[in-house]
Amino acid sequence: xxxxxxxxxxxxxxxxxxxxxxxxxxxxxxxxxxxxxxxxxxxxxxxxxxxxxxxxxxxxxxxxxxxxxxxxxxxxxxxxxxxxxxxxxxxxxxxxxxxxxxxxxxxxxxxxxxxxxxxxxxxxxxxxxxxxxxxxxxxxxxxxxxxxxxxxxxxxxxxxxxxxxxxxxxxxxxxxxxxxxxxxxxxxxxxxxxxxxxxxxxxxxxxxxxxxxxxxxxxxxxxxxxxxxxxxxxxxxxxxxxxxxxxxxxxxxxxxxxxxxxxxxxxxxxxxxxxxxxxxxxxxxxxxxxxxxxxxxxxxxxxxxxxxxxxxxx
Amino acid sequence: xxxxxxxxxxxxxxxxxxxxxxxxxxxxxxxxxxxxxxxxxxxxxxxxxxxxxxxxxxxxxxxxxxxxxxxxxxxxxxxxxxxxxxxxxxxxxxxxxxxxxxxxxxxxxxxxxxxxxxxxxxxxxxxxxxxxxxxxxxxxxxxxxxxxxxxxxxxxxxxxxxxxxxxxxxxxxxxxxxxxxxxxxxxxxxxxxxxxxxxxxxxxxxxxxxxxxxxxxxxxxxxxxxxxxxxxxxxxxxxxxxxxxxxxxxxxxxxxxxxxxxxxxxxxxxxxxxxxxxxxxxxxxxxxxxxxxxxxxxxxxxxxxxxxxxxxxx
Numbered sequence: 001x002x003x004x005x006x007x008x009x010x011x012x013x014x015x016x017x018x019x020x021x022x023x024x025x026x027x028x029x030x031x032x033x034x035x036x037x038x039x040x041x042x043x044x045x046x047x048x049x050x051x052x053x054x055x056x057x058x059x060x061x062x063x064x065x066x067x068x069x070x071x072x073x074x075x076x077x078x079x080x081x082x083x084x085x086x087x088x089x090x091x092x093x094x095x096x097x098x099x100x101x102x103x104x105x106x107x108x109x110x111x112x113x114x115x116x117x118x119x120x121x122x123x124x125x126x127x128x129x130x131x132x133x134x135x136x137x138x139x140x141x142x143x144x145x146x147x148x149x150x151x152x153x154x155x156x157x158x159x160x161x162x163x164x165x166x167x168x169x170x171x172x173x174x175x176x177x178x179x180x181x182x183x184x185x186x187x188x189x190x191x192x193x194x195x196x197x198x199x200x201x202x203x204x205x206x207x208x209x210x211x212x213x214x215x216x217x218x219x220x221x222x223x224x225x226x227x228x229x230x231x232x233x234x235x236x237x238x239x240x241x242x243x244x245x246x247x248x249x250x251x252x253x254x255x256x257x258x259x260x261x262x263x264x265x266x267x268x269x270x271x272x273x274x275x276x277x278x279x280x281x282x283x284x285x286x287x288x289x290x291x292x293x294x295x296x297x298x299x300x301x302x303x304x305x306x307x308x309x310x311x312x313x314x
Numbered sequence: 315x316x317x318x319x320x321x322x323x324x325x326x327x328x329x330x331x332x333x334x335x336x337x338x339x340x341x342x343x344x345x346x347x348x349x350x351x352x353x354x355x356x357x358x359x360x361x362x363x364x365x366x367x368x369x370x371x372x373x374x375x376x377x378x379x380x381x382x383x384x385x386x387x388x389x390x391x392x393x394x395x396x397x398x399x400x401x402x403x404x405x406x407x408x409x410x411x412x413x414x415x416x417x418x419x420x421x422x423x424x425x426x427x428x429x430x431x432x433x434x435x436x437x438x439x440x441x442x443x444x445x446x447x448x449x450x451x452x453x454x455x456x457x458x459x460x461x462x463x464x465x466x467x468x469x470x471x472x473x474x475x476x477x478x479x480x481x482x483x484x485x486x487x488x489x490x491x492x493x494x495x496x497x498x499x500x501x502x503x504x505x506x507x508x509x510x511x512x513x514x515x516x517x518x519x520x521x522x523x524x525x526x527x528x529x530x531x532x533x534x535x536x537x538x539x540x541x542x543x544x545x546x547x548x549x550x551x552x553x554x555x556x557x558x559x560x561x562x563x564x565x566x567x568x569x570x571x572x573x574x575x576x577x578x579x580x581x582x583x584x585x586x587x588x589x590x591x592x593x594x595x596x597x598x599x600x601x602x603x604x605x606x607x608x609x610x611x612x613x614x615x616x617x618x619x620x621x622x623x624x625x626x627x628x
Contacts (some may be wrong), residue, residue, distance in 0.1 A: 041415050056469075073405040077407075077408075080434060080435070082410070082434045083413040089353070091388045092388070094388050095391035095397065097391035098356070117395055120394060302323055
């Protein structure tokens, strides 16, 4: 059994690769909910939805978020009524937010709602939120603290970042699904997907007790670099490394994870960083990490699992 | 200045006729909110929206509710997620419900939200909810009391009705717009539109103090029959008259309003009922009341206003 920790796009791609090569009951994906937010009275879970849509084969590969074949009639009508349009919600995607909000208001947990959606959409793996409690990522800028989606969508990541905090995380316990995966005797490896280390992975790692649980693991923990050839595949990871004065490379990411993980997966392009990363005490795998299509997702997933298996034996 | 009391489709048609022939500041339409309900976590105001869309020229003339050129992608996606689909919400229409719900949750009144929407949509008249407080129409059947939309949409008006109640109405005061219209020195007439007398008009009349205010009016109050030639133009009005043991005709409706109004407008087809209605102490106008297009709406509106003016002089 494999546990994957994932944020949005990059995490969803590797999670999909894992889902393509593992039996349905052998994969659990625990997803960041720090960038969840309430918008237009709806509970929006961007990362959960990206992972869910991707594993259901419903994701929009052009935008990297939302659903394929999406339309925007609701949003146009909302704009005509004077509503807020800075966060785009498609007509299909909206059904997820409305029904999730209804279920949460009726007392369901985010885990239960997610499981129901995954069952309806035919997702061949277990997807769980990192927690069922409220955690909200805040971004520190020169102008103060911003809610994550204000920074990420409204301001398009323009303000230089100074730091992050995850409101509520100290009291937020990992979801039952995440806890069960960690204590499952069948657990063979934990994979940190190539997601943003600051705003996708760190919220998960910061959950109450989670670092301790990970420190007591008996299985390999490997992370995949979201930085390839000095660039972020998607999103502001590179920009954040730079703005925080860190090495804007896979090595910079490896340093962030060094005390936590056993192995680090980088792209072949970054082969020259292997020694420096190994010097952090990490095993390194350099392979093709750019997941341009599902076949590439599966190939990387297989390489990562093989790497983890080697670490397990060593 | 004219005050029109309206429910959904029939009310919206006559209100539109009035809006077409009166200056924008000379018409206020007070709309039933007894059939408002909370669905999927959204505040839905069916009659307000029908009147608003109609006066904005955005209404769907085929369905009689909702918006022209509507699409149903949200609803299909909701069904795929296992959500409730018995009450159909179009992608365009949904924007109204989401934004209204957001505004109400932010503390706005339904009046304020309605005024904002009407301004954005270019509605050439003032549309106000009958009240800003919660009133919910309940329908009594052999199986007990049903919320109105369960009866009307989910069960398609199938269960025979035994009566109605309007939860909250005893404590619900008329909206500021409705009260202002009633006390406006420029008020020239009050028109009860050809809406369902039981579930569209009676909720308005049952508001705290409203019958007293109407009794003290100094202007004519005329009603237009929603029953023409022994048939309801739209909706369950005829069926309700029958099930309640009342005369299923324009005369039956006139009896319901007799103590309240000065004049009653029937269709030429029902000319034979004129004497019986006059015997109730009412002045009667028999004219063309079937509003098949906007020109017919304007024509009926003009006839009704002329009728009211005659009553004023007499």
